[in-house]
Amino acid sequence: MNDDPTDRERPRQRVRADAQRSIDTLLTAAAEVFTVSGVDAPVRQITAKAGVGAGTLYRHFPQRSDLIAAVFRHEVDACADAAPSLVAQCEPVDALAQWLRRFAGFIATKRGLSAALHSGDPAYDSLPSYFQQRFVPVLGTLLDAAAKAGQIRSDIDPQDLLRAVGNLTLPAQEDDDGHTQRMIALLIDGLRYGAHAGPA
Amino acid sequence: MNDDPTDRERPRQRVRADAQRSIDTLLTAAAEVFTVSGVDAPVRQITAKAGVGAGTLYRHFPQRSDLIAAVFRHEVDACADAAPSLVAQCEPVDALAQWLRRFAGFIATKRGLSAALHSGDPAYDSLPSYFQQRFVPVLGTLLDAAAKAGQIRSDIDPQDLLRAVGNLTLPAQEDDDGHTQRMIALLIDGLRYGAHAGPA
DNA sequence: TTGCTAACCGGAACGGCGTTCCGTATCGTC
DNA sequence: GACGATACGGAACGCCGTTCCGGTTAGCAA
Secondary structure (H helix, E strand, C coil), X not given: CCCCXXXXXXXXXXXXXXXXXXXXXXXXXXXXXXHHHCCCCCHHHHHHHXXXXXXXXXXXXXXXXXXXXXXXXXXXXXXXXXXXXXXXXXXXXXXXXXXXXXXXXXXXXXXXXXXXXXXXXXXXXXXXXXXXXXXXXXXXXXHHHHHHCCCCCCCCCHHHHHHHHHHHHCCCCCCCCCHHHHHHHHHHHHHHHCCCCCCC | CCCCCCCCCCCCCCCCHHHHHHHHHHHHHHXXXXXXXXXXXXXXXXXXXXXXXXXXXXXXXXXXXXXXXXXXXXXXXHHHHCHHHHHHHCCHHHHHHHHHHHHXXXXXXXXXXXXXXXXXXXXXXXXXXXXXHHHHHHHHHHHHHHHHXXXXXXXXXXXXXXHHHHHXXXXXXXXXXXXXXXXXXXXXXXXXXXXXXXXX
16 A cells, blocks of 8 residues: 555655756756747756756656656746745735735646646646645635634635636637636626625 | 738639649648547647658648638538538427537537637637637527527527537537436427426 | 666657748639 | 560659657755
């Protein structure tokens, strides 16, 4: 049972320092290249930006899809981890609003990815559930705090809101003109609305 | 005004007979390869099946996307053109039902295409409107005939129904088990329902 | 500190792809 | 039947993802 090879993050043996450095450099470089040129960008462009050889990339990410999935996880983490500091320095409802905007920005850079997600490559299988596992609790905490402070209504399902913001953001093309931002603002106003027993 | 280079189907000069033969062979071969291996199948696979050289393909379809778009149009035409013969040999409501099943089959083979559609390639820009232009009138005629015969209700918008059947069909995976067929049958029963002023 | 070895590194090389090029063959016309 | 325009096939080109391997380095033990 514990020899299941699908166990993730098992520290089979310590990663050497130079290897860890390569991995970090590659993830950063890949993230930049993907946002600029999309996930179909040539691998050599990534290795060039990272200043490593192709062999190094493939040592750590045996398939191209492994790299894409790793970058995705990395960015999901960064977005989810941005919440606590917002909570620390804002009113609950403002922390919620700012995080949703941050989240929308995250989704907006994922246009090319949705095609990859449906490509059937098993490297992507765990991504949707990872997305949920990280974001639902974060948004749930933000919603709870704002609701407890009486700043928004309390009948919102984090999963629903996550999906709504995601859907709002995805169809937007590059000629956005702030449309997404306006829609999210509207959504947040909608949340505020129910905070009082009777609307103002 | 009439020298707009976007005019489609302008007979700049007669197509030579051998050229037309090549085009037809290529469209047929490409359609087969696409349904078996998806739209990302290697070009050489198509030229091999068609028994032509790569040069011939690129003479008639300068970009890969041009071939995909042409196959799509070709299949849209085939599906739309199937309606009249159904009308000729069936009760109106049966013609409608059979054509919707035909249409569902058409959509079912277009899974890989939806990604291509959103790739931003200008060759695909006219495809959605072509889809509408061909299918809405066909379905509209079928609905009218069945409604006039008192076999279905008369308040159905062809565009809505087209979209509904499309949505019903697209999410289905390969482990379909007749689900799509059952859903379409249900939809047609729904159409029948309103045919009488009061339901049976 | 030194020496050893497993792990890691860079980049040339490989096979496959989409696309182009051009000498040859074919069509339609005079 | 001959001629010019057009189309044909397939070798060739450049790019890509991926693999391979000789040289390098980190981490540990003595």
